[in-house]
Every structure is written in structure tokens, then in C-alpha cells.
Amino acid sequence: MSKGRLEAFSDGVIAILITIMVLELKVPQQAGLAALRPLIPIFFSYALSFVFLGIYWSNHHHLLQATQHVDGRVLWANLHLLFWLSLIPFVTGWMGENHFAAWPVALYGTIMLAAAVAYYLLTLALMALHASNSVLATALGRDFKGKVSIVIYLVAIPLAFLNSWFAGSLYVLVAVMWLVPDRRIEKTLAR
Amino acid sequence: MSKGRLEAFSDGVIAILITIMVLELKVPQQAGLAALRPLIPIFFSYALSFVFLGIYWSNHHHLLQATQHVDGRVLWANLHLLFWLSLIPFVTGWMGENHFAAWPVALYGTIMLAAAVAYYLLTLALMALHASNSVLATALGRDFKGKVSIVIYLVAIPLAFLNSWFAGSLYVLVAVMWLVPDRRIEKTLAR
Amino acid sequence: MSKGRLEAFSDGVIAILITIMVLELKVPQQAGLAALRPLIPIFFSYALSFVFLGIYWSNHHHLLQATQHVDGRVLWANLHLLFWLSLIPFVTGWMGENHFAAWPVALYGTIMLAAAVAYYLLTLALMALHASNSVLATALGRDFKGKVSIVIYLVAIPLAFLNSWFAGSLYVLVAVMWLVPDRRIEKTLAR
Amino acid sequence: MSKGRLEAFSDGVIAILITIMVLELKVPQQAGLAALRPLIPIFFSYALSFVFLGIYWSNHHHLLQATQHVDGRVLWANLHLLFWLSLIPFVTGWMGENHFAAWPVALYGTIMLAAAVAYYLLTLALMALHASNSVLATALGRDFKGKVSIVIYLVAIPLAFLNSWFAGSLYVLVAVMWLVPDRRIEKTLAR
Numbered sequence: 001m002s003k004g005r006l007e008a009f010s011d012g013v014i015a016i017l018i019t020i021m022v023l024e025l026k027v028p029q030q031a032g033l034a035a036l037r038p039l040i041p042i043f044f045s046y047a048l049s050f051v052f053l054g055i056y057w058s059n060h061h062h063l064l065q066a067t068q069h070v071d072g073r074v075l076w077a078n079l080h081l082l083f084w085l086s087l088i089p090f091v092t093g094w095m096g097e098n099h100f101a102a103w104p105v106a107l108y109g110t111i112m113l114a115a116a117v118a119y120y121l122l123t124l125a126l127m128a129l130h131a132s133n134s135v136l137a138t139a140l141g142r143d144f145k146g147k148v149s150i151v152i153y154l155v156a157i158p159l160a161f162l163n164s165w166f167a168g169s170l171y172v173l174v175a176v177m178w179l180v181p182d183r184r185i186e187k188t189l190a191r
Numbered sequence: 192m193s194k195g196r197l198e199a200f201s202d203g204v205i206a207i208l209i210t211i212m213v214l215e216l217k218v219p220q221q222a223g224l225a226a227l228r229p230l231i232p233i234f235f236s237y238a239l240s241f242v243f244l245g246i247y248w249s250n251h252h253h254l255l256q257a258t259q260h261v262d263g264r265v266l267w268a269n270l271h272l273l274f275w276l277s278l279i280p281f282v283t284g285w286m287g288e289n290h291f292a293a294w295p296v297a298l299y300g301t302i303m304l305a306a307a308v309a310y311y312l313l314t315l316a317l318m319a320l321h322a323s324n325s326v327l328a329t330a331l332g333r334d335f336k337g338k339v340s341i342v343i344y345l346v347a348i349p350l351a352f353l354n355s356w357f358a359g360s361l362y363v364l365v366a367v368m369w370l371v372p373d374r375r376i377e378k379t380l381a382r
Numbered sequence: 383m384s385k386g387r388l389e390a391f392s393d394g395v396i397a398i399l400i401t402i403m404v405l406e407l408k409v410p411q412q413a414g415l416a417a418l419r420p421l422i423p424i425f426f427s428y429a430l431s432f433v434f435l436g437i438y439w440s441n442h443h444h445l446l447q448a449t450q451h452v453d454g455r456v457l458w459a460n461l462h463l464l465f466w467l468s469l470i471p472f473v474t475g476w477m478g479e480n481h482f483a484a485w486p487v488a489l490y491g492t493i494m495l496a497a498a499v500a501y502y503l504l505t506l507a508l509m510a511l512h513a514s515n516s517v518l519a520t521a522l523g524r525d526f527k528g529k530v531s532i533v534i535y536l537v538a539i540p541l542a543f544l545n546s547w548f549a550g551s552l553y554v555l556v557a558v559m560w561l562v563p564d565r566r567i568e569k570t571l572a573r
Numbered sequence: 574m575s576k577g578r579l580e581a582f583s584d585g586v587i588a589i590l591i592t593i594m595v596l597e598l599k600v601p602q603q604a605g606l607a608a609l610r611p612l613i614p615i616f617f618s619y620a621l622s623f624v625f626l627g628i629y630w631s632n633h634h635h636l637l638q639a640t641q642h643v644d645g646r647v648l649w650a651n652l653h654l655l656f657w658l659s660l661i662p663f664v665t666g667w668m669g670e671n672h673f674a675a676w677p678v679a680l681y682g683t684i685m686l687a688a689a690v691a692y693y694l695l696t697l698a699l700m701a702l703h704a705s706n707s708v709l710a711t712a713l714g715r716d717f718k719g720k721v722s723i724v725i726y727l728v729a730i731p732l733a734f735l736n737s738w739f740a741g742s743l744y745v746l747v748a749v750m751w752l753v754p755d756r757r758i759e760k761t762l763a764r
Contacts, residue, residue, distance in 0.1 A: 015585030394588030
């Protein structure tokens with residue numbers, strides 16, 4: 001089974017998600033600079049989610065690059081990932097419009113946690129199709145970053161109720177950690 | 192005539208449908224957990240429709256995988272299917288926002304029935320282009336699941352006026368039945 | 383210069399247009415059947431525009447199928463077509479929400495006329511790149527349907543101010559005329 | 574690393590941006606011609622941004638056409654460009670709805686400046702992967718137009734506070750200058 005449509009469909013969904021998030025930045029009625037001020041937290045939560053979706057797209061790209069074939073289980077593991085990603089615009093808007101209040105920040109982390117787990121399940125579904133000495137297996141290795149991300153989310157979610165800005169900073173930390181694309185796969189493919 | 196653009200266009204439409212449905216989950220003004228409560232039925236109807244669109248995408252993927260070529264009639268059978276699928280966000284929102292009331296649940300089933308019939312017509316249009324001993328013909332076989340789905344919808348639609356939650360459960364049943372992707376085609380291709 | 387991205391980009395834009403039009407069908411607050419009644423004209427104008435965009439996509443597909451290469455002029459002729467197509471959701475909504483009143487029906491025809499002219503310019507830009515005995519040239523021939531459509535729009539637009547329903551029927555006539563995809567190209571390719 | 578998904582994802586994002594901008598043209602409640610009058614500035618700002626996004630898509634197409642391979646750095650330079658492009662619908666709506674007032678016009682230019690710089694960084698990231706005598710390097714040459722655009726934006730942004738229509742005219746000038754697609758690349762590829 002070819003992976004072409006899986007890539008095309010995922011590209012489509014992520015491209016749309018990254019774009020409709022910007023609709024939450026509602027065009028103000030007034031023309032002055034002051035009209036933009038209420039949009040600042042919404043802009044920051046937009047920029048953060050843009051980076052997260054960019055990371056997912058980039059890692060998904062690397063992951064499928066190292067993949068030779070897919071099956072029905074992979075299709076559904078991928079749709080499961082897209083389901084959680086599809087909720088990002090909602091939590092992004094809720095967090096931005098409520099100035100990073102406790103519950104929205106905690107829900108943001110929960111959706112991010114679910115997406116991270118879904119991505120991990122997708123790698124498992126792909127590994128089940130590839131030999132343990134394949135490019136994919138070598139490239140994924142122990143998946144250090146994926147595991148650390150999950151731990152950070154688990155810490156940040158309860159933290160949101162103590163200090164939601166600190167929890168938000170932990171999300172930024174995860175994003176920064178991932179910003180370097182998954183060199184493991186690039187390096188392994190190069191060899 | 193190549194099938195590439197048919198796949199790309201269908202991927203695009205389904206990706207957009209699956210994504211704009213989430214816009215019906217409107218970002219609440221308040222930051223508390225209570226603000227999410229009214230969204231619960233909308234979330235469930237979103238999740239159900241996400242799974243249905245995922246099933247259509249996955250089955251469409253399998254179907255076209257077994258297809259060698261397409262013609263103008265297939266293009267239009269496919270557009271006809273996409274037309275009914277394009278109404279899913281509307282009925283999903285109507286059903287969710289009205290807490291699974293009778294008419295919205297009945298209309299949801301009607302659109303699902305129309306989409307199921309349109310999918311069946313698409314398989315007929317494809318079969319007309321392929322020999323009766325082709326991969327496609329063998330893989331589709333008697334299309335048991337497709338016929339059962341249509342019967343369930345025909346039962347569920349009138350049932351919505353007696354007990355709309357029971358009708359809704361029948362839709363969930365159809366989704367569960369289809370969640371396993373069409374192994375027939377995978378198996379036939381593997382041989 | 384390859385035609386792949388021209389096709390992909392056009393597929394994307396048309397897929398999105400066909401899908402966002404459905405957002406004009408706003409989810410009613412009430413659950414009864416009566417709540418759907420005001421949506422009936424909007425639904426009909428949606429269905430008509432869905433068919434028109436389907437026709438453009440299908441003909442575009444056939445046209446590019448017969449094309450060997452593209453240049454910068456073709457890119458812009460194509461973007462020019464997409465510009466007019468992008469206004470279809472707006473005029474569709476305006477016509478539907480105002481129950482096929484004179485001005486909206488006339489503007490609908492004007493946008494359709496502009497799109498038809500833009501499609502004609504695209505065929506000219508493509509012909510300039512291909513020999514007069516190429517598949518494309520033979521397939522396009524005298525482009526009878528394209529010319530008749532333009533004449534019908536020119537008649538229908540002023541007619542909208544006398545009887546907007548009659549003008550609307552002429553648009554349906556154009557759609558019916560085109561529903562059969564461009565067999566000329568399929569036949570010429572088959573030879 | 575293949576460039577296919579980079580192209581597909583960029584096509585998707587630009588196609589969606591170009592299309593959701595049209596949602597800012599809100600369907601009027603009245604059916605008369607007068608109902609369209611308030612939309613005229615919004616229409617012009619839509620048309621201008623459509624042309625700009627068309628230029629970016631067309632130049633991106635030419636740029637990637639001359640590219641042999643991409644790496645993680647190129648992926649992120651591309652996402653960075655898409656981030657600024659994703660803000661175009663917002664500034665387009667703000668400028669159109671406020672009849673080309675000073676601040677919206679200045680912000681429009683700022684986003685365009687950021688996108689132009691991001692495009693320049695993308696060409697740098699691509700050049701780092703290709704030899705100085707490659708098709709890409711020869712084709713890009715001194716990138717005269719790119720540099721002139723940045724200078725015009727830098728002049729137009731402060732000018733918006735003196736005469737916003739004059740600043741707007743400078744944006745139109747940039748668009749006209751770019752409307753001819755990047756012949757350098759086409760010519761170099763042809764050789």
C-alpha cells in the first residue's frame with residue numbers, strides 16, 4: 001500500500017489547521033493601533049500553535065520519508081493523530097482569548113499530550129511494519145525527545161492551576177526543544 | 192485517464208470538511224471549566240463525524256488503490272459522493288447544537304444514507320471500467336458492509352422520532368463496523 | 383516547466399471553494415423541520431455552484447491532461463481563472479440569502495461570465511505552447527460549448543432584471559450542457 | 574530529502590490563504606446594488622492580496638523547480654515564510670474594512686516586508702545546499718527585484734502616516750513589478 005495519499009491527506013489537514021487558526025485573530029472595527037492591543041495574547045497563542053503544527057508537519061515528513069509502506073492500522077493511527085491536532089485551533093483560541101487563564105492552559109497541554117501520545121502510537125504502528133534494523137528503526141532509536149515532551153506536559157498540566165504562565169513557558173520549552181528537526185532520520189538516511 | 196488528480200481533489204475536499212467541522216466548536220468567552228459544558232454534545236457529534244469522514248477517506252483510499260483507470264463518469268460519481276459528504280459539517284453542527292433532537296438526528300442519517308448510496312454508485316462506475324476478474328471486482332466482492340450500512344440507516348431514520356439517542360447509537364454501530372478498513376482489498380492486492 | 387504544481391494548486395483552491403460555500407448554510411438554532419425552511423434557497427444556490435465548480439474542476443482536469451508543458455503565462459492565466467472562481471462563494475451566498483433577487487442573480491451571471499472568459503484565455507495560453515496538430519488543439523477544436531455558455535450568460539444577465547428566475551434557469555441550462563465532461567479530449571487521447 | 578511534500582504543503586497553505594481571504598467579503602443582507610458599495614474597498618484589498626499571494630506561489634514554484642534537494646533548515650525557512658503569509662488575510666481585512674487608513678496600511682506593508690525578508694532567507698537556505706554554479710544560483714543571480722521590493726516597503730511604511738493612499742500605490746507598484754514571473758529561472762532552466 002502506497003504512502004502517497006497518507007502524506008497528501010496529512011499535509012492537507014495540517015495546512016488547513018495552521019491556516020484556520022488565524023481566523024481567531026478577528027479583524028478589529030477600529031483603525032488605530034489601540035485596536036490591536038486585545039489581540040496580542042491571541043497572536044502569541046497563534047504563533048505558539050503555528051510552531052507546534054510546523055513541528056508535527058516537519059517530524060511527520062521525516063517519519064514518512066523513512067517509511068517504505070503503510071497498512072490500514074497506520075492509516076488509523078494517523079487519523080487518530082490528526083483528530084487531536086484538529087482540536088488545536090479550538091484550544092489555541094480559548095487560551096489566547098482568556099489571556100492564558102488556568103483551565104484553558106491546562107486544556108491546551110492536555111490536547112498537546114494527547115497529540116504526543118498519538119504520534120508515539122503512529123511510530124509504533126509504523127515500526128510493526130518495518131524490521132528492527134530498518135532505516136526507520138535506527139532513525140527513531142529511543143525517541144528521547146518524544147518521551148521528554150510527554151513528561152513535560154504531565155508536569156505542566158497541573159502546574160497551570162498554580163501559575164498558568166509558568167505552564168505556558170514549559171510548552172514554549174517543548175517547542176524550542178523540537179525546533180531542530182529530527183536529525184536522527186536525516187543522518188540515518190544519509191548513511 | 193490518470194487517477195492522480197481524482198485522489199488529490201478528494202483528499203483536499205475531505206481534509207477541509209474534517210477540519211471546518213471543528214469551527215462549530217465555538218471558542219467560549221469564559222475561561223472556566225463550566226464554559227466547556229455546553230460544547231460536550233457538539234464535541235461528540237464532531238468526533239462521530241470525524242470518524243465517518245475518516246472511514247470514507249480510508250475506504251476511498253483502498254478503492255482507488257485497486258483502480259487502474261478512471262473516466263468522466265467516475266469523476267462525476269466521485270463529485271456526487273463529495274456533495275453529500277460536504278453536507279456533513281452542517282448536519283453535525285445541527286445535531287450537536289440541538290442535543291441530538293429528533294429532526295437533526297433523522298437528517299444526519301439521511302445525509303449518511305445519501306453518502307452511502309453515492310459511494311455504492313462510485314463502486315459501480317469503477318466496476319464498469321474493470322473486468323469482472325480484476326483486483327477491484329474480487330476485492331469488492333458482495334460488499335456486505337456497504338449493504339448492511341444502508342439497511343441500518345433506513346431503520347435508524349424513522350427511529351429518530353421515537354428515540355433519537357437509540358438512532359444515534361445505530362450510527363455509532365455503523366462507524367464501529369467500518370472502523371476496520373476494507374481488508375478485502377488489502378488481502379486481494381497482497382495475493 | 384512541470385504542470386504538477388499547477389494542478390495541485392488548482393485542486394487545492396477549487397476543493398476549498400467548493401467546501402467553504404457550505405459555511406453559508408448556517409446551522410439553525412431550533413431543532414424542528416421549520417428551522418430548515420429559510421435555508422432552502424441557500425441550499426439550491428449552493429447545489430448549483432457546487433455543480434459549476436465541479437464542471438470547472440472536471441474540465442480543468444481534462445485540459446491539463448492533454449497538456450505537455452506550461453509557462454509563466456499559463457500560471458497567470460490559471461490564477462486569473464481562480465480569482466473569478468474564488469468569488470463564487472460570495473455571489474452564491476448573496477443570491478441564496480436574497481431568494482434569487484434581480485441584482486444578486488445578475489452579479490452571479492457576471493462572475494460566471496468572467497470565469498468563462500478566464501477559462502477561454504487559459505486555453506489560448508495553453509494553445510500558444512502547443513502545435514496546432516497537438517492533442518490539445520485537436521481536442522479543443524472549435525470549443526462550441528465554451529462559446530455558447532458566454533452567449534447564454536450575456537443574455538441572462540440583463541434578463542435577471544425582468545425575471546430573475548428565468549435568468550437562474552438559464553444558468554441551470556449551462557450547467558446541464560456542461561455536465562457531460564469534455565469527451566472531445568477523452569476521445570482524442572484515446573486515439 | 575525530497576522536495577515533494579514541501580511543495581504540496583506550501584501549495585495547500587497558500588491555496589487556503591488565498592481562499593479564506595474571500596470570507597472577509599461578508600454577504601450583505603440586502604439585495605440591492607447599494608449593499609455592495611461598502612464592500613468596494615474590501616474587494617480592492619482582497620484583489621491586491623490575491624495578486625501578492627499569486628506572486629509568492631508563482632515565484633515559490635519557480636524557485637523549487639530549480640531546486641534539487643532540501644534539508645531541515647529549508648523546511649523551517651519555508652514555514653517561516655508561510656507564517657508571515659498566513660497573516661495576510663488579517664491585514665487585508667483590517668486595511669479593507671478601514672478604507673486604507675494609516676495604521677492598517679502601515680501594518681500591511683510591515684507584514685509584506687516580513688514576508689519578503691522570509692523569502693530572501695529561504696533562497697539563502699536553498700543556496701547553502703547548492704553549488705554556486707548550479708541552476709538555482711545562476712537563476713537567482715543578484716535578485717534585483719527582491720531587494721527593490723524591500724526598499725519600497727521600507728519607504729512605504731512610514732509614508733502611510735503621511736498619505737496612506739500613496740503608500741498603497743507603492744504596494745501596487747511592487748505587485749506590478751513582480752507580475753512577470755521570474756524569467757531568470759525559466760531562462761536558465763531552458764539553457
